[in-house]
Structure formats: C-alpha cells, structure tokens
Amino acid sequence: MDLELRHLKTIRAIADAGSLTRAATALGLAQPALSAQLKRIERALGGMLFERGRDGVRATALGDLVLERARVVLPAVCELQEEAVRFARDGADGYRLGGTHGPLLGGLVDRLARTEPEAAVTTYTSWSERDIARAVGAGRLDFALLGVCGESSPFDADRLTWTEVARDPVYVMLRTGHPLACRAELELAELAGEAWTDVPGDGCFGDCFAAACVRAGFTPARVYETDTASCVHLVQVGRAVGLCRASFPATPGLVTRPLAGAPLVWRHLLGWHPDGRAAGRAPAVLRHTRDAHTEALARSAWHSPGDGPVAARDDRHDRALARGLVF
Incomplete structure (x- = not known):
C-alpha cells in the first residue's frame, strides 16, 4: 500500500x-x-x-x-x-462575492451589473463569517462582504486585506403599534421587559448585546435567533423586538429607532486576498460597496413614509453622522 x-x-x-x-x-x-x-x-x-x-x-x-x-x-x-x-482562475472574468445577511451584497451586485453588464457575478451567502473568510483565503471567492461588532477583528485578519466600508449604529425594530414606536430615540433600559430577535452568526455580537443589556441594568428574557424574514415576522406580530442596522430597509408593519448613546455598532467590511486574482479591482469594488451602503441608507426605515416628521428623521441621521457612526 x-x-x-x-x-x-x-x-x-x-x-x-x-x-x-x-x-x-x-x-x-x-x-x-x-x-x-x-x-x-x-x-x-x-x-x-x-x-x-x-x-x-x-x-x-x-x-x-x-x-x-x-x-x-x-x-x-x-x-x-x-x-x-x-x-x-487568475485569467477568469467576473466577480465571486461572499456575504452574510443584509442589503449591501444585493446593492453591490446591482452596481456591478450596472457598470459592468458583461461581467459574470456570482454570490455565496452564509451565516458564518468564518466560512466566507476561509473561502476567500482558499481562492474560491474574490471578495467577502461581512460585518463585525464594534472594534472586533475579522476572521483571517492576518491573511486577508480588510477595509472598513461603513459603520452603522445598531437600531431596534418595533411593530408600528408598539407603545414606544412614536419615540424618536430609545434608551436600551426601556426595553428590559421585551423578548428579542436577531439573526445568527459566529462573531461576538451576541455577547456584546448581552453585555450592553447588563450595563443597562437587565438581562434579556428571551432571544430568538432566526432568519431575517422570521425576525421581521416576530416583530410585526408583537412577539419580540428586533435588532438591525441603520441601513435596514423600510418594511410594512414595523419601525426602527436608534438607541441612545449607540451602545452597539456594526462595522461593514470588505475583504480580499492580497495575492488573489481580484486584488487589483479592490478599490473599484470598495467604491461600489460604499455607494451601495449610501443607497441602502436612503431606502432605510428611518426614511420610510409615516415614520415621523422628516425633520426628526434628518436630525437622527445628523446625530449618527456626528458620532462618526455613518458615512
């Protein structure tokens, strides 16, 4: 043998x-x-x-x-x-993109299709940031579009090049009939009695959320980890309140509100292998991704019709900009 x-x-x-x-x-x-x-x-x-x-x-x-x-x-x-x-694959055309949940991957695909209609664009999605980063490191993907909580380091930070696309304050989703839905900004402690819902992941966001709740003086009674559509449904029927980014799209039956002091922040990152076939195109892809983030903010729930006076929405946006959380 x-x-x-x-x-x-x-x-x-x-x-x-x-x-x-x-x-x-x-x-x-x-x-x-x-x-x-x-x-x-x-x-x-x-x-x-x-x-x-x-x-x-x-x-x-x-x-x-x-x-x-x-x-x-x-x-x-x-x-x-x-x-x-x-x-x-060095000579191959097109873009192989990997990402987690959220509007930015779709926005990036849309912009690439508009600017390079002849280029093939393929996508891979996963709840696991680790899996996506490993796929880029192995050459199976060209770019990873994912996020990390606060100042956490992304996976494979020593092998891949990571650049920050934007920062979003983490918002709370409420059903439109929720008693606090009319408020422009909420204290996390005001939601102490609520059940929560969020999408899964293998980063530290769950731990950071639990720590923020402890600092606010409570422990979450229940957290439902499920897909985005199920999170939205649980909020719409009043079963839970949800966590989302400022760029979460406007959705019937719910509103999003910032948390006072921005106790949680989500950093959008774009990653690629420095020796990969697409490294030379990274500046253009980064520019497209940042534009996609800007477009997502314009479509987000804080710009949705019926979400309070326009001046109040703009004021919330200005405060987020002043804190350096959105750009």
Missing part, C-alpha cells in the same frame, strides 16, 4: 484525539474501520505508530517521526491547493 495524504490526516487525527474512539467520531468512521485502517498504515510504514492503553493511545518513536513530517507536509499541500486555485 502506498502512503497517501489521507493516511497522514488519519494519523494526525488519532494523535490529536488521543484515542481511536474519539478519532473515529471526528473522522465519521466506525471504530473497527479506523483500527483496520491504522493497521494497514502501520504495515506500510514498517512498525507501530501508537501504543494502545486503557487511557487511549500514545505515539511511538516511529509515530513521532511520522507526525513531525505530517505537520509539515499537510499545511504545505493545503497552501499549494489554495495557490493553484488562485492561479488557475
């Missing part, structure tokens, strides 16, 4: 797990199947790689040698694959 990369991955998985049972679970194999595979690998390498004991497995001297080489070979092969993907 010739040694293959998958065999090295198996050996590393066993060493990392410390037992065949845990390694089998991580690899999605039955434990007897993994044991049989390990025996075949050991025969190919000429000796035992692990000593079995009641507490798990421990690498032998031969196992340590193989693991040392595997920890060099596997990352090198992964890097080679990523570089090959980028190289193979």
Whole structure:
C-alpha cells in the first residue's frame, strides 16, 4: 500500500484525539474501520505508530517521526491547493462575492451589473463569517462582504486585506403599534421587559448585546435567533423586538429607532486576498460597496413614509453622522 495524504490526516487525527474512539467520531468512521485502517498504515510504514492503553493511545518513536513530517507536509499541500486555485482562475472574468445577511451584497451586485453588464457575478451567502473568510483565503471567492461588532477583528485578519466600508449604529425594530414606536430615540433600559430577535452568526455580537443589556441594568428574557424574514415576522406580530442596522430597509408593519448613546455598532467590511486574482479591482469594488451602503441608507426605515416628521428623521441621521457612526 502506498502512503497517501489521507493516511497522514488519519494519523494526525488519532494523535490529536488521543484515542481511536474519539478519532473515529471526528473522522465519521466506525471504530473497527479506523483500527483496520491504522493497521494497514502501520504495515506500510514498517512498525507501530501508537501504543494502545486503557487511557487511549500514545505515539511511538516511529509515530513521532511520522507526525513531525505530517505537520509539515499537510499545511504545505493545503497552501499549494489554495495557490493553484488562485492561479488557475487568475485569467477568469467576473466577480465571486461572499456575504452574510443584509442589503449591501444585493446593492453591490446591482452596481456591478450596472457598470459592468458583461461581467459574470456570482454570490455565496452564509451565516458564518468564518466560512466566507476561509473561502476567500482558499481562492474560491474574490471578495467577502461581512460585518463585525464594534472594534472586533475579522476572521483571517492576518491573511486577508480588510477595509472598513461603513459603520452603522445598531437600531431596534418595533411593530408600528408598539407603545414606544412614536419615540424618536430609545434608551436600551426601556426595553428590559421585551423578548428579542436577531439573526445568527459566529462573531461576538451576541455577547456584546448581552453585555450592553447588563450595563443597562437587565438581562434579556428571551432571544430568538432566526432568519431575517422570521425576525421581521416576530416583530410585526408583537412577539419580540428586533435588532438591525441603520441601513435596514423600510418594511410594512414595523419601525426602527436608534438607541441612545449607540451602545452597539456594526462595522461593514470588505475583504480580499492580497495575492488573489481580484486584488487589483479592490478599490473599484470598495467604491461600489460604499455607494451601495449610501443607497441602502436612503431606502432605510428611518426614511420610510409615516415614520415621523422628516425633520426628526434628518436630525437622527445628523446625530449618527456626528458620532462618526455613518458615512
């Protein structure tokens, strides 16, 4: 049997797990199947790689040698694959965009379609900012359009180039008949008795929201994490109040209101690989994305008909600008 990369991955998985049972679970194999595979690998390498004991497995001297080489070979092969993907696609036309929920991805697609109608534009969406960043790092996407809470660092900050597109204060969504809907601005503490709804993600926003609530003197009674449409529905029927950005589009049956002091801020970021095929087009894409954000603000709920006097809406916008939260 010739040694293959998958065999090295198996050996590393066993060493990392410390037992065949845990390694089998991580690899999605039955434990007897993994044991049989390990025996075949050991025969190919000429000796035992692990000593079995009641507490798990421990690498032998031969196992340590193989693991040392595997920890060099596997990352090198992964890097080679990523570089090959980028190289193979260097001459390809079009844009491969990745993003999470929100209006900016659609706005960017629209602007690219308007300015470069012959260019192919493909999109990939995920709740996971980590997955999108990894796809850009691996060359499967050209640009990542996502957000982070406050001053948090984006994923893969050491490998990718990230540029801030804009900052939005986080707003609260209320049904139009809510007792506080007529107010121009709300204190977070005034919502202490409410259930909340928000979209999921793998960043720190949930922790930051919980911390802001504690500073306001309460703990949220319930938080529903679900898709955007479900969040809107829960707010419209009065089941919860929601969290959104200032650029959230106007929606029938609800209003959005800023929170006094802007206790939560969302930073929109555009990321790309500095050696990727699209790095040279990043300034143009960044400009389009910022324009898309401006257009989203113009369509947002604080500009919606029936949302209070125009002067009040403009005043809220001016205060946000003064705090450096929107540009």
